[in-house]
Amino acid sequence: SYVLTQPPSVSVAPGKTARITCGGNNIGSKSVHWYQQKPGQAPVLVIYYDSDRPSGIPERFSGSNSGNTATLTISRVEAGDEADYYCQVWDSSSDPYVVFGGGTKLTVL
Amino acid sequence: QLQLQESGPGLVKPSETLSLTCTVSGGSISSSSYYWGWIRQPPGKGLEWIGSIYYSGSTYYNPSLKSRVTISVDTSKNQFSLKLSSVTAADTAVYYCARHVSDTAMVIHWFDPWGQGTLVTVSS
Numbered sequence: 001s002y003v004l005t006q007p008p009s010v011s012v013a014p015g016k017t018a019r020i021t022c023g024g025n026n027i028g029s030k031s032v033h034w035y036q037q038k039p040g041q042a043p044v045l046v047i048y049y050d051s052d053r054p055s056g057i058p059e060r061f062s063g064s065n066s067g068n069t070a071t072l073t074i075s076r077v078e079a080g081d082e083a084d085y086y087c088q089v090w091d092s093s094s095d096p097y098v099v100f101g102g103g104t105k106l107t108v109l
Numbered sequence: 110q111l112q113l114q115e116s117g118p119g120l121v122k123p124s125e126t127l128s129l130t131c132t133v134s135g136g137s138i139s140s141s142s143y144y145w146g147w148i149r150q151p152p153g154k155g156l157e158w159i160g161s162i163y164y165s166g167s168t169y170y171n172p173s174l175k176s177r178v179t180i181s182v183d184t185s186k187n188q189f190s191l192k193l194s195s196v197t198a199a200d201t202a203v204y205y206c207a208r209h210v211s212d213t214a215m216v217i218h219w220f221d222p223w224g225q226g227t228l229v230t231v232s233s
Contacts (some may be wrong), residue, residue, distance in 0.1 A: 001172075031216075031217040031220040033220075035156075035220075037198065041204060041225075042205055042223040042224065042226050043156065043205070043220075043223055044222075044223070044226050045219060045220065045221040045222075047201075048210075048219045048221070049217065054221060060127050086155065086156055088156075088219065088220075090211075090216065090217060090218040093203070095172045097158065097169065097170075097171050098146075098148075098158035098169075098171070099158075099217060100155060100156040100157065100158065101155070102155045103155045
């Protein structure tokens with residue numbers, strides 16, 4: 001089965017840039033999607049197709065994907081960005097299925 | 110604006126079957142562009158996809174849960190449902206329903222939007 005690996009936590013000061021990684025075997029060949037989940041709330045899609053933003057998501061959120069690592073970048077971090085972030089791919093194996101990373105807690109210092 | 114709402118019992122006994130329904134509003138579940146999915150999240154843990162269904166009844170299931178899961182759709186009510194059999198305490202989680210979006214080649218899939226989630230506790 002395909003495994004996505006995320007760091008458990010990332011900390012960043014307000015106004016700085018946060019980078020959250022998602023590792024997987026040749027993940028660059030897959031399309032990666034990212035979700036933000038604030039405490040007590042449902043996940044919200046913030047990036048799809050590696051780097052596209054849904055309407056309503058600030059331009060501060062961007063994504064990239066190459067080789068064995070996909071990255072969610074949040075520029076000019078705000079206190080309101082503090083949340084858990086999950087990456088997700090589709091594994092097109094003989095028994096295809098959705099895979100989520102373990103999640104990264106972003107703390108704004 | 111598309112909205113999804115989960116409903117069902119919040120408490121289920123061990124070995125019984127968990128049953129939830131997701132009601133879709135603001136759009137048709139019979140849209141040819143989308144699947145409809147279930148995802149769960151145990152308390153304090155990460156997300157786990159359970160399975161997804163197309164309006165025609167075609168399904169994808171998580172291989173690790175496949176033997177216990179049945180997802181069905183009722184287009185007349187704009188609803189889809191989840192049944193998870195032989196539950197244990199490990200099935201205690203917040204269960205979310207979501208629109209499952211895919212590309213035409215069916216190799217790229219994501220979820221947007223999500224319902225608010227419903228907590229299901231497995232306990233005697």
